[in-house]
Amino acid sequence: MKNNSFENPKETIFYQIEKAIKQYRTMAQNNLNKLGYSITINQILILIEIEKRPEISQVELSELLFKDVASITRMIELLFKRGFLSRKENETDRRKKDLRITDKGRKILELAIPIIKENRQTALEKINAEEQENLLSTLNKIILNTSK
């Protein structure tokens, strides 16, 4: 391992993490595009979470998807404009919005979910359970090290 990590960026861990996640995203989006709809992986992930737990707040969505609440607001806005979900004031807490998947949204979810599962499988091919556990464990260490 080189001492000066700037000599060979391609060999450093963070470059590799970036590369892996970027390639994964590209592959995932390309496969999703084959559906012929124009929707992003991120938008699908939001729909999935709302479908699983319709009372979820935008703050909770932001934590779950590691995004800023501002990003969530704008993504919700797009999903709403395109008719994938409905949005109205919550009765008991008027600061909140009730988000609901529309039929159109549910239809695209049904098509997209198998694709996303397949993407994950493809990306993890030939990586056995132990290796996956190790990866998770090392990632968790990085997460700990970088959290405050």
Added chain:
Amino acid sequence: MKNNSFENPKETIFYQIEKAIKQYRTMAQNNLNKLGYSITINQILILIEIEKRPEISQVELSELLFKDVASITRMIELLFKRGFLSRKENETDRRKKDLRITDKGRKILELAIPIIKENRQTALEKINAEEQENLLSTLNKIILNTSK
């Protein structure tokens, strides 16, 4: 391991990779901000590559940093506007631009590089050499699986 990976997103590998890289970026940017300049990690990485190899083209930069050439153009534009680098037409190939770090750019590089190295060390604390090798190896498998 759950069969339906949508039940517990927090436990899936790609969520963890996203979380790790996001937290790392946030920490790195926060530490960089302490310098009091207003510059992003990405911009520093571009400066580093140009400093190492001044004849580098924007296409090469895009490959090295896993970014679209369009992104590189805009980042270069910002770095130029802020006086961190100069940019002029290449004499022998007029499609290309000659990029050079300015004194101002060199100054910020000197301050930023130690910080970036420290960030990487912090993030990898208590992760031994073997574990790092394993991480790289697994990431490479993902990169292979998702390339094409």
Added chain:
DNA sequence: TTTATATATTTGATACATCAATTATATCTA
């Protein structure tokens, strides 16, 4: 040497990220 093809960079359009500030409502406390 013209024509076709390839390469380097830029631009336009759209989506997302992050921070700070704002708006609106809810809750807590004196």
Added chain:
DNA sequence: TAGATATAATTGATGTATCAAATATATAAA
């Protein structure tokens, strides 16, 4: 209950990501 504080969502400003199309120049091929 009035005023302080907290929370949910939005908005503004700026930077980055991706794709497709446009420009400009270089190189290969007829």
